[in-house]
Amino acid sequence: MSQSRIAAVDVGNDSVKAIFGELDQEFNIPNITARDIEDRPVIGIEELDQKDPLEGIHIRVHSPALQENNAIYRVGHLASKSTNSTELDPGSGKSQEDQTLIMLFASIALDAAKANKTGSNNVIDANYTLGTGLPLREVKEGKDAGYRSKLLGSVHQVEFLVTPKYQGIKVNIKFDEVKVYPEGFAAYINLVMDHDLKIINKDLIDKRILIQDIGGLSTDIAVIKNRTVDDDKAQGFNLGVSESLENIREEIFSNHGVEVDSRRDVVEIITRNNDRNHIMVKGSRTSVHDITDRILMELAKKQYRLLRNVWQKNSQTEICYFVGGGSNVLKEYIKTLNNNLDGFNIEFFEDDKESIWMMANAYYKLLSEFTKKTEKLKEEKKTVKKS
Template sequence: MIKLAGIDIGNDSIKLVVDGSKEPFMIPNIIAPGYERHILQEEDSAWKALDVVIYSPSLSQRNQRYFVGQLALEHEDNLELEDTDNKALSDQSLIVALTALAYQGLVSQTAASGYGQTDEVEYTIGTGLPVRAFAKYHQPFEQRLLGEHEVTFLSTPQLRNRKVKVIVRKAAISIEGAAAMFHLATHDSLQVKDEEIYSGIIGVCEIGALTTDFPVIKRMAIDNHFSHGEQIGIATYLDAIIRDVEDAYGYVFPSRAKLAARVKNRQYTIQLPGEGQVDIRAIVDQHFRRAAVRMVEMIKKRWRKCPDIQCFYVIGGGAAALKPYILDAAGPMKLRFTNDSEFLNVQGYLKVAKSRLNQAVPV
């Protein structure tokens, strides 16, 4: 059976939701070179130890071993995407995405046993690209996703030595932020839920790790003239916090994701050598205030260029972290935030895939 899924290939994390499931599955978009692990105690979850070999005709290096996501999070040789990376062409993003699709196929028991010990899972997926990358890269991005790929789990608990053939039959590519509005505007059945969003002129500020997108949605269609994207995201400010904390206290965050998790959980106390602790909230506040001022100025610029915009939604993982700072910087200007905004795109991509299959509403 072909599964329908939405997958948000974010620069900081990859989120996957399969039709019929309630909760999206999320993996940090981090990899490290894989090797034979010296395991003292097996992890209590497969998600914590994604140790894979991946073969894909779309990868420049095939049959390579990688530690993915949580397992790579604190690895000294881990790799996070930088602002020079293009997710449409990125091997790293494809590695993590294929790992997520294979994992979900096994844990949800949708994978069917194929030849020998190989399981198979087939997908039709919806996904997206930033505004500035979409026009040029959506076709090569689609071609890299389509076809047959193979993921073998090695030391991963509960999935040890399981091999999965991941087959992507169709891929519907849309624009980040626009898919989120489609999700807010419609029910799961794709019937209209919010007439204002569905029929109005809506501005979106979608704050990601490395990009911030400003699509303008007019009656669920992208406005080609006013939609815009900026090559800056919250990662710039997370990197600055990491540098300042290291300079001030000698404490090194092994990855942006590690810092982001602390910020999300409001855990600002770090442990120093010995028994000392220090609060880094002041450093976080300083950089996030700068980020918020910049975001608000970019929103004002977009709104001035397209004064017909009726309201502006601020969404994405960066929006959740920056919300109090953006509200303070915005002053009397009204901006709209939503709950679980980092999952709006992935839910929207699932609906876009469903609508394309039904030849329904294009987004």
């Protein structure tokens, strides 16, 4: 595939949200990996092609960008069933972790395998224009430049091993361009523009606003005025929901003897519509409300303190939007605190999907604008040459 395809990939701490092409493909894959020493055994090999590839991502990844090259991984749902699965640790930097790259390459390889016919040698050469993001803290530390250069100028190969439909396919990924955006700014773009880059929120465009993006490992608070992010006042904090979700997992195990597979499953227990904050213990429906309420309220207080401190320094702020998967988990607790305390003008997205997909959508919009401008410049150069 010679023409460059758009890939907007948000490697969130809970899951990877990725949008491709002309909005013709999207994936949501749990951000969990597990190292494999050898090819995994397959039960019912003849049924492999009947299954969803997302349920059985099993790959070997070869890339000079990785610290551990040429290793085999189970990814996403398949990894969550492994005893040695890993999720990103609190305190780790997204730009420094192999896991971030493995998830990025896996999602792109899945798109390439679905969007292309393989040649006789089962190899796909795939070119992409990538839009992705890093927490504000890492961008302010200048980590975005190193992350971008790791991706550009090299070929990254993903080989599908025992993966439904794609077993034996190798995808060579090359990036024609990589744009790394600060996550808070991306959220703002998504609030004010639609996919055709038309302004959809005129009320918001000239307001002074904060965007508090609560992730798994970090929280960004973007300060926006005059339609741009104030880089000096915007702040990134090393505080996310992962540690609290891990604590809930551990307490459920120690109090009830029930092992919850992953943080993502904890989120499911906390946020689902039916039987929220309940688990099954030996076949009986059991409340874990006491555990979740105590731990999440403690975290909500810390998040509220961050909001209060940033708002004090930006006293003319008109509204704060809470975005990201962590906001989804803490929504009711932060609302309760705000009602009882300062009464700031804050807003959450009631549509969980909108909040969760916000970053990927923003990267897509920013990338679309970039590619349109690039094409326009190319056309103008051609016209100048002809004349």
